[in-house]
Amino acid sequence: MSRFNNVLETIGNTPIVRLTRLAPAGVELFVKLEARNPMGSVKDRLALAIIEDAEARGALRPGQTVVEATSGNTGIALAMVCAARGYPLVVVMAENFSIERRRLMRFLGARVVLTPAVQKGSGMMRKAAELAAKHGWFLCRQFDNPANPAMHERTTGAEILAAFADAPLHWFVAGCGTGGTVTGVGRALRRAGAATRIAVCEPDNSPMLAGGVPQARDAAGAPLDSHPAFRPHPMQGWSPDFIAGITETAVREALIERILPVNGADAMHCARELARREGIFCGITSGATLAGALQLARDAAPGTRILALLPDTGERYQSTPLFADIPTDMTGEELEISRSTPSGRFDAVTPAPGVVAALAPVPQGDAGASSAVAAAIGDRSTPVVMFALEWCEFSWSVRRLFARLSIPFRSIDLDAKALQPDDLGARMRAALSARTGLTSIPQIFVGGELVGGATDVIEAAAGGTLQARLVALDVPFARDASIDPRAFLPNWVQPR
Numbered sequence: 001m002s003r004f005n006n007v008l009e010t011i012g013n014t015p016i017v018r019l020t021r022l023a024p025a026g027v028e029l030f031v032k033l034e035a036r037n038p039m040g041s042v043k044d045r046l047a048l049a050i051i052e053d054a055e056a057r058g059a060l061r062p063g064q065t066v067v068e069a070t071s072g073n074t075g076i077a078l079a080m081v082c083a084a085r086g087y088p089l090v091v092v093m094a095e096n097f098s099i100e101r102r103r104l105m106r107f108l109g110a111r112v113v114l115t116p117a118v119q120k121g122s123g124m125m126r127k128a129a130e131l132a133a134k135h136g137w138f139l140c141r142q143f144d145n146p147a148n149p150a151m152h153e154r155t156t157g158a159e160i161l162a163a164f165a166d167a168p169l170h171w172f173v174a175g176c177g178t179g180g181t182v183t184g185v186g187r188a189l190r191r192a193g194a195a196t197r198i199a200v201c202e203p204d205n206s207p208m209l210a211g212g213v214p215q216a217r218d219a220a221g222a223p224l225d226s227h228p229a230f231r232p233h234p235m236q237g238w239s240p241d242f243i244a245g246i247t248e249t250a251v252r253e254a255l256i257e258r259i260l261p262v263n264g265a266d267a268m269h270c271a272r273e274l275a276r277r278e279g280i281f282c283g284i285t286s287g288a289t290l291a292g293a294l295q296l297a298r299d300a301a302p303g304t305r306i307l308a309l310l311p312d313t314g315e316r317y318q319s320t321p322l323f324a325d326i327p328t329d330m331t332g333e334e335l336e337i338s339r340s341t342p343s344g345r346f347d348a349v350t351p352a353p354g355v356v357a358a359l360a361p362v363p364q365g366d367a368g369a370s371s372a373v374a375a376a377i378g379d380r381s382t383p384v385v386m387f388a389l390e391w392c393e394f395s396w397s398v399r400r401l402f403a404r405l406s407i408p409f410r411s412i413d414l415d416a417k418a419l420q421p422d423d424l425g426a427r428m429r430a431a432l433s434a435r436t437g438l439t440s441i442p443q444i445f446v447g448g449e450l451v452g453g454a455t456d457v458i459e460a461a462a463g464g465t466l467q468a469r470l471v472a473l474d475v476p477f478a479r480d481a482s483i484d485p486r487a488f489l490p491n492w493v494q495p496r
Contacts, residue, residue, distance in 0.1 A: 008084050011037055011044045012155045016163045016307065021277045022294070026302035029293060031274075032160070032309045035282060039080045041312035042156075043237075046180055047077035049151030050140045051085060060138045065090060068140035069128035071121070071177075071236045072101030073312055078140065079108035090137065092128040094120060095492045096393055097236055100316040117492070120230075121240030122223050129222070143244035144221065148180035149187065156181060157188020160307065169196045170300070173260070173293040173308040175238045175285050176200045176209065179247030181309060186255030197257045200250075201292035203233035204261035204417045205390060208243050209251070215243040231415045234264045234321055234391045235285045237311065260292035263417065264391050267291055268322055271314065283317045286310035319491050321396055369427035373435060376412055377445050383473045384409040387432050388442040390416045393490040394454035395442045401461060401488040406478040407470065414441065447473045454489070461485035 004010055014036045023029035034042035054060035065088040068078055075091035082089040089110040093102060096117035105112050113131070115124045125143075132139035142148055160172065172189065174181050182200055189196045202209050208229045216224040223242035230241040250256055264284075271287025274280040293308035300306065317323060330338065338344065376385050384402070388395035390413040402409050412428070419425035433439050436450055444451045446469045451457050460466035462485045470477050 006084055007038050008048055008081060011048050013159060016160075017280070019278055022273060022290070024294075024297050024300075026304075027297045027300050028303075028305045029297055030305070030307045031280065031286075031290065032156075032307060033280065033282075034309060034311050035286075035313035037077075039076050040315070041073040041077060042181060042309065043073040043077040043311075044080065045151050045155060046074060046142060046148050046178070047081045047140075049147045050142065050145055051078075051081050051087070053145075053147035053150075054138060054140075055085075060087070063087070065135065065137040066140065067092065067128050067132050067135075067137040068142060069093070069121070069124040070142070071097050071240070072105075072316065073237055074140075074142050074178075075105045075110065075112070076101060076108070076316075079105045079110040083109050090131060092124045092131065094124050096490065098316055099319045099491045104316065114492075120226055122226055122242050125222070142180070143178045143240075143246060145246075148178055149184035149246055149249070152181050152184025153188045153191075154184075156309075157185040160185060161188060161192050161194065164196075164305070164307075167305060169194070169307055170304045171199055171293075171296055171306040172196050173199045173201065173289055173296065173306060175235065175289050175292075175309075175311065176202060176247055177237045177240065177244070179244045179250050181311075183246050183250040183253070183255060185309075186250060186253070190255070198255055199258040199260050199292060199296060200256050201260045201262045201289055202239050203231070203235055203288075204263050205415050205420070206231045206233050206239050207259075207261060208239060209247070209256075210259045210261065215248065221245055232389055232391050235262075235267060235288050236283075236317075236320070237285050238288065258296075260295050261417070262288045262291045264288075264321075270294070271322060274310075275314070280310070281314045282310050283312045283314045284320065284322050286312060286314075287322075321391070324396065324400060366427060366431065369424065370431040370434075373428055373431045376410065377448055379410070380448075382408065382410040383447045383475055384470075385445045386411045386442050387429070387444075388413050392441060397454050397488045397490060398442055398444060398457055401458060401483075401485055404478075404483055404488070405461070405481055407475065446470070446475075458485045458488060 014032055014034050016030050016032050019029045019031060037044035066078060066082055067090045068074060069092045075093060079089055090113060091105050091110050092113045092115060094117055095114040102112045115127050128139060131137060172185060176182055182198060186198050206229060208227045211229045213229060215227055218224050226241040227243055267284050267288035270290040271282055271284055274282055274290060289308045289310060293306050297306055384407055386398055386409055388411050414425040414429045432443060436443060440453050442454055444457045451460055457466060
């Protein structure tokens with residue numbers, strides 16, 4: 001047991017654990033559990049580093065307000081550090097990040113200013129900079145602050161080197177948000193002369209690093225706009241809609257040797273597998289990092305040692321798709337267990353989910369895309385068709401509604417990796433917009449007729465007109481389901 005003077009002294013020295021059930025035979029696969037930091041994420045290191053550095057430089061005065069733009073984990077970490085150090089904190093966060101995160105920050109005493117989801121990560125950064133300039137607050141600048149990678153070089157990298165001093169580590173795998181972990185650990189490994197190679201994971205549908213297109217920046221180095229390769233994805237904290245300045249530094253210093261594309265569904269699967277087969281509770285980005293590490297492990301030579309950094313815990317993802325299939329009521333199997341003895345029984349049965357169909361091959365050219373859209377809409381074997389984005393929250397709202405009502409449907413995810421060749425997804429989206437006059441996604445058709453977007457479908461379900469269409473088309477669904485369709489909208493658009 002150890003004694004500490006304050007909670008900040010407990011940051012770092014997180015455990016490295018070998019996976020015994022998920023690793024392929026012959027490969028030693030380890031994970032570094034950053035959820036063991038006091039506020040449950042790797043960003044505790046960053047937050048402490050930035051505040052201590054600003055204090056040392058005189059850039060942060062006693063009692064001065066701290067402000068930062070964050071998807072959540074950095075804000076939670078800063079809230080802890082600022083509470084312990086006595087600084088007021090204002091966090092700027094896009095409204096579509098998980099509800100749990102903003103509540104955690106407010107619980108720790110921070111004030112949370114939300115920005116419109118449509119403005120993405122670059123929008124919340126602009127807002128934080130405006131607030132800092134207007135009020136004279138200290139802006140953390142996590143995406144460009146050199147204190148960020150310096151902390152990882154001094155602590156995370158040193159911990160990894162010490163842990164593998166007696167056994168060579170062949171690969172270090174991490175995701176990329178600010179780039180601080182990759183840059184700092186990479187510098188520490190290089191300085192020590194380690195032969196460890198670094199692989200960086202990014203969403204497969206948002207290949208900003210792999211694509212090689214540089215980030216447009218203003219004279220001060222801030223992103224001018226969203227990167228052209230950015231697409232919405234479920235890995236909160238990874239790959240904002242721009243390439244961070246620190247990440248570009250890692251690229252310039254040739255610290256990254258391999259970029260691993262990770263599918264969102266694989267990230268969810270690996271997060272659940274970590275929990276169910278290894279007893280490690282983590283978030284979506286941790287599952288995504290493991291998915292990338294498993295890509296390496298499957299092709300690795302016997303005896304290869306791989307370390308994946310798992311950035312946070314799973315508790316702050318309960319309102320995200322990670323928990324979408326985790327029921328609150330008893331499943332059929334659980335009901336059977338309940339019925340196996342006479343007392344305390346319930347008899348309700350959970351409805352079966354809807355069905356999602358795939359897209360057939362599509363010819364090249366705009367005409368082919370238009371024909372594919374028309375064919376999907378006119379396919380009477382699946383009267384309910386949704387043109388969606390794979391990880392769009394409004395698309396997920398419709399999916400959840402259809403699953404609850406057991407409505408069979410076809411989802412064509414226009415930003416999915418399978419539709420990226422020849423820019424097929426974009427061509428189909430253009431053809432769809434030309435057909436309907438709408439630019440928003442999702443767009444849902446029933447029996448060849450456009451119902452509208454997510455809110456239109458939800459209102460149609462609330463008013464009963466959606467159900468009437470399904471009855472007229474002889475589409476089976478759970479007619480007796482008692483639900484409030486509006487409850488399926490994202491939490492951040494629910495009445496506050």
